[in-house]
Amino acid sequence: MTENNTYAFALHGGAGVTPGRDYSDAEAHMRELALACERDLRAGAAALDIVTRAVEEMETCGLYVAGRGSAPNDVGYVELDASIMDGATRQGGSIAAARDVMLPIRAARAVMEKSEHVMLTARGAERFCRQHGLEFVADPDSYYRLPVGVVEEDLATANRAHGTVGAVALDLQGRLAAATSTGGIFGKSEGRLGDTPIIGAGTWADENVAVSCTGLGEAFILAGGAQDVASRVRYGSQPLDEAVEGLIADVGARDGDGGVIAVDREGRVSMRWNSFGMKRAWGGAGHIPTVAVF
Known part of the structure; x- marks a missing residue:
């Protein structure tokens, strides 16, 4: 990789927002996070490190539906999903349905860098995290909290209330990276997985x-999912906005709601x-x- 004299990033704290609710705390947090990403990228930080740190910050603050802001499943405990991808090497890692991992995105990166696998799930993911010294939530009852903009009524399964956090970045060396983390749908069925832990669905970088x-x-x-955007760009020669809009249109056609962030080279x-x-x-x-x- 060589210097390209440009850099860019985008962050999301979830598309599950409700008009009329106050998201000022999340906005203030994202502003601080954005300034840190800007500073570090300008100083030459790697895209992979930027997306890792940004998602870790969103997991630990409790303001979003990921990490500390996650809700229990239908049998009463939190299952966490996360994935990360390094576009420069086309390597990725993820964990899925892992219980009480403090930093799910750090665990996903460990799977990418310290195992021969791409995804580890449930008890296997938890055992891997313990073997590699990753931290677990000591007291789940006191640790988890309702994130900004979420009320008790949203915990009903019928509401399909959801949220996710994510980050994408391009660094000065032209490297791209993406990371995504979630606690999933509120009151989800035990063992349910969405797109977040699936490389190519919730996260993609090349x-x-x-x-x-x-x-x-x-x-x-x-x-x-996410890889569809990359394919529209690579094989269909679509502009980035058009590619992202195409995925959102297909999601809507399947009675889905949500959002996408993307950055190109x-x-x-x-x-x-x-x-x-x-x-x-x-x-x-x-x-x-x-x-x-x-």
């Missing part, structure tokens, strides 16, 4: 584009959603980091 998705995972899986950023809004931040060379929800 030499052309990095993508992270948020929304109803079943619809994103059936619509082709030229530093272009695209963000699209078909829900009421999406907690998001973005920036890059020559641009002031920006935050929005609706």
Whole structure:
């Protein structure tokens, strides 16, 4: 990789937002996070490190439906999913349905870097995390909290309330990376997986584009997910915005709602959603980091 004199990033804190609710705490947090991403990318940080740290921050703060902000499944405990992909090497890692892992995205990166596998699930993922010294939540009853904008009524399974966090980045060496993490649908069936832990569905990065998705995972899986955006760019020669819009249209056609963030090797950023809004931040060379929800 060589210096390309440009960089860019985008973050999302989930597309499951409700008009009229107050997301100011999440906006303030994302603004701080965006400024940190801008500073570190400008200083030469690697895209893979940027997306890892950004998602870790969103997992631990409890403001989003991931990590600390996750809700229990239908039998009363939290299952966590995360995936990460390094576009420069086309390597990826994920964990799925793992119980009480403190930093799911760090666990996903460990799977990528320290195992021969791409995905580990449930008890196998938990055993791997313990073997590699990753931290677990000591007291689940006191650790987890309702994230910003979520009320008790949203915990009903029938509401299909959901959320996810994610980050995509292009660094000064032209490397792309993407990362995504979630606690899944509120009150989900034990063992349910959405798109987040599936490389190519919730997360994708290659030499052309990095993508992270948020929304109803079943619809994103059936619509082709994050890798569909990359294929539209690579094989269909579609502009990034058109490729992202195409995936969102397919998600909507499958009765799904959600959003997508993406960045390409030229530093272009695209963000699209078909829900009421999406907690998001973005920036890059020559641009002031920006935050929005609706």
